[in-house]
Amino acid sequence: MDPLSVYLHVPFCSVKCPYCAFYSQRGTDDEKDAYVRSIEKELRWWDRQYGEKPLIHTLYVGGGTPTCLSVLQWQRLIESLVTHLERCLDTEISIEANPESLSVEHMALWKDWGVTRVSLGIQSLWDDELLWLKRHHTATRALWAVDQLLKYGFNVSGDLMFGLAGQSLKKWHHSLSGLVHSGVSHLSIYQLSIEEGSVWGKMPPSGLQNGYGHYRWSQWYLEEKGFSQYEIASFAKPGCECRHNQAYWFQKNVLPLGPSAWGYNDGVRFWNVRTLAEYVDRISQDKSAVEGKECLDLEKRGREFAVLALRTSQGIDISLFTQRFGDKLFNSILSDLQNVPEDCLLMNGTSLALSRKGMRVANAIWSLII
Numbered sequence: 001m002d003p004l005s006v007y008l009h010v011p012f013c014s015v016k017c018p019y020c021a022f023y024s025q026r027g028t029d030d031e032k033d034a035y036v037r038s039i040e041k042e043l044r045w046w047d048r049q050y051g052e053k054p055l056i057h058t059l060y061v062g063g064g065t066p067t068c069l070s071v072l073q074w075q076r077l078i079e080s081l082v083t084h085l086e087r088c089l090d091t092e093i094s095i096e097a098n099p100e101s102l103s104v105e106h107m108a109l110w111k112d113w114g115v116t117r118v119s120l121g122i123q124s125l126w127d128d129e130l131l132w133l134k135r136h137h138t139a140t141r142a143l144w145a146v147d148q149l150l151k152y153g154f155n156v157s158g159d160l161m162f163g164l165a166g167q168s169l170k171k172w173h174h175s176l177s178g179l180v181h182s183g184v185s186h187l188s189i190y191q192l193s194i195e196e197g198s199v200w201g202k203m204p205p206s207g208l209q210n211g212y213g214h215y216r217w218s219q220w221y222l223e224e225k226g227f228s229q230y231e232i233a234s235f236a237k238p239g240c241e242c243r244h245n246q247a248y249w250f251q252k253n254v255l256p257l258g259p260s261a262w263g264y265n266d267g268v269r270f271w272n273v274r275t276l277a278e279y280v281d282r283i284s285q286d287k288s289a290v291e292g293k294e295c296l297d298l299e300k301r302g303r304e305f306a307v308l309a310l311r312t313s314q315g316i317d318i319s320l321f322t323q324r325f326g327d328k329l330f331n332s333i334l335s336d337l338q339n340v341p342e343d344c345l346l347m348n349g350t351s352l353a354l355s356r357k358g359m360r361v362a363n364a365i366w367s368l369i370i
Contacts, residue, residue: 053085096120122159187236259273270292310365337365343357
């Protein structure tokens, strides 16, 4: 079988961020133990479906907050993953972590297992902004976490948010430059997005910034510091791009594990049951955790492929696209984009991509395709 990407969702958070609607809960020790046992059973179920251990080229453990699991729970989780998944020689293993719950014991265990990169949910290096976001770490703790992870030899990615209430360009520069000089090799920057169903979705805060200037300045500054923008929100030193995310952007097959996890397999998008209780119940009965699926027709697959590819600096490989989806659909997409300003697009004989300016107005361009 061809190598897969695996996404494992850890559905626990010590506190729910007010802008987030992803499924998570605080979780008792018993619930966390039940979750870890259920992951092992779900892996065993997938082994039976494939008839062998799935071969994987990327594994991403996200959440939620994976560092809400204790070191002992992590040991059990790793044992299950090692037993039921076959790794390639260069498998990328990424783990999300929050500074306040990350410990050196986590780091030592992950290093022994072979984790390659850790993504830290830092969001800001200003304590007042962290308090406003209801985050439970300080800037000092975030920089401590980066330093310790680097000492253990991980590639470190830092997440930052712009568009916060009262966030000047000067304050944004402080956070961005602080992480650049901390030694991280990857940065993910996001405009604060208040999701429907979140606390702030019901009562949004006032004073949010537009964010356009913050993002435009970041594109220039990070390039100057040796970080290439390889995706709308992602900047990396050479060779430090996240291969797991690239699997999403180019419609590679993804195996989902855990409650609320989503997967993709040859034009079929599918998802697991949402809540931990439902998940544990199904798994305990030796049933699939998959709750639903959507079969994409060729045109929908092609249009989604185009939008996802246009997230990246590589853009749409024209030859690959037309081989998979046909000249007619590609020409239809070009027609959809005919009124987009020329300086927003980069097109040569082999690819179609967004320029830096195009990335700054990407949502408007994608909407023309979908």
